[in-house]
Amino acid sequence: MSLNIKHLLGLQDVSKNDIQLILDTATTFREVLDRPIKKVPTLKGTTIVNLFYENSTRTRLSFELAEKRLSADTLNFSTSNSSAKKGETFKDTVRNIEAMKIDMIVVRHESAGVPLYLTKISKASIINAGDGRHEHPTQALLDMYSIKERLGKLQGLKVCIVGDISHSRVALSNIFGLKTMGAKVSLCAPPTMLPKNIEQFGVKIYHDINKAVAENDVLNVLRIQLERDAGTTIPSLREYHNYFGVTAEVIEKKIIKIF
């Protein structure tokens, strides 16, 4: 079996078979990490560019580590400036990199749509490592992998995503991926942290964290993006914590109910 997709731009249109294949492959690769030499030759001879236009620590390190453990040659390009500010267009930058005969580009960008745009100007396979507030498919795949590892399945599970959905690129990817895999997805946030017409994706909305905890099998808790719109979407972190915080107390109620 092989993947039907050449690029991983988002989970919106990725089939159940493809997601299953990625999760299964990850499971076999998981075993490599327990070996003394954590390296396999799978991507030997493949050149991958990590094109990070936005600050990132975890995602960039994870990709680089995965690429190295798969024996790919990696190039890292990180900048917080847009190409335009340097007086060179994004397209020119990509064409320059493309000329170096690369096979794959992992891209993180502040603007939604950049990974799709890359597929039009480059012959390489494109992996979206987060575009604007659009998608972050690898994070969602990892979330699904973790859920499956713990609970043994995705089908039929009730998963609630808690937090700043509006500014999140992970939420959409999780909604699409989890629904494809047969899970039921809900969201818990104040209305100011929900994007317009989010109900169109068939997700239940909670404004009460206790209810969300009581009615779901899994909580996927997003960080509050304080660097964006601080103080305009929520009055204060304190108030958010009091009403939406996933505290030990909130969780304990659920645990008591189970046992």
Add this chain to the structure above:
Amino acid sequence: MKIILNKVKLINPDQNLDETNDVLIENGIIKKIGNITKDDFEKAEVFEFDGKICVPGLFDMHVHFCEPGREDTETVITGSNAAANGGFTGVACMPNTNPTIDSAEVVNFIKKKAEKHLVDVHPIGAVSKDRKGEHLAPIAELVTAGAVAFSDDGVAVKTASLLRNALEYLKMYDLPIIEHCEDVSMAGGAMNEGSVSTLLGLPAIPTVAEDLTVIRDIAVADYVGGSIHIAHISSKKAVQAVREAKAKGIKVTSEVTPHHFLLTDESLDSYDSNYKMNPPLRTEEDVQAMIEGLKDGTIDCIASDHAPHSIEEKEAEFIYAPNGILGLETQLGLALSELVHKNHLTINQLVEKLSINPRKILNLPIPQIKVGEIANLTIIDPDEVWTVDIKKFYSKSKNSPFDKRLLTGKSVAVINKSKMFMDGTFKEI
């Protein structure tokens, strides 16, 4: 020099004219309509316009010619060439140039550039100095130099208080303020807010940002008794607000662009920045409201908001790409294809919206198809099927989402200021 427009259908709703006849033009003046002698035919250049329509020269009251400041994207001359190629004999150009059209010098500079061109170029002055919304621009000086309206286009006039004063001041001249309606506290997005923006993960501008400013402007215009023209209207509720204001007798007029009566935010699914404009493309419901507004007269004109941008700028990442698209060379074809051929508007109504009404709003004389008048005419083939090709645009820029689109109806020729543009060439007549 004499020319004859043979067997052309003459339409001018402003003079209740609708007849097929022959027109003799000598040195740019209409000399005869009908009764043309054999001798005239022998001495004149004859154009066979059987099946074509001759109307008062089309007028686009919302274009950006980027000069002075961004001559790499458009100049007064290349913009005027694009206008002529699109069927327009007159335009009004917005003041967001660099420097801003906020002094007589800049008005004179633009008029001087356009002086010898077929197309009449009327500068619009800024309402506020440098369009910053702080101090009034020298409105009297600008009117004297030839400004035909005032606008801070790109943004709305910053405060209600400044808008009120500008409207009061303009009562001396009976000229309108043209407003780009967008509440600044809700501005800054890259597309319309709704289901599609959520799916695409792009920052968005809600329709209420437009509605709020339209309502504010109507209220101020009502209070002062001044004239407001709503530029590029795009939201259903804004159209309804204008409709109600007109019914109350408030002096408000409005225009819509072809992209807003035709395209929706669904077009953005490819993240193609040629669909990025401000106001953004809205929803199907809004598009239908634009067509209704055109039909019932709430929307007085069609204007292009012709906004040239370089390829380099438009090829940037979506959120960094500038707003706006070209319009002059596709506008007539889109309006004929989508409004006339789909029976939303009659040809007469279209002529009102593309020629008569914009001139009325700007207090400019309406070209008459009468003996003794200056020939200021557009000849249209309403049935010619053609394919838009951006490579053939006269505009210096190429940013159009309509490339390769099949249209029905286009301009065959334009005549003004003793000049004629036809088949890609300008000539003296």
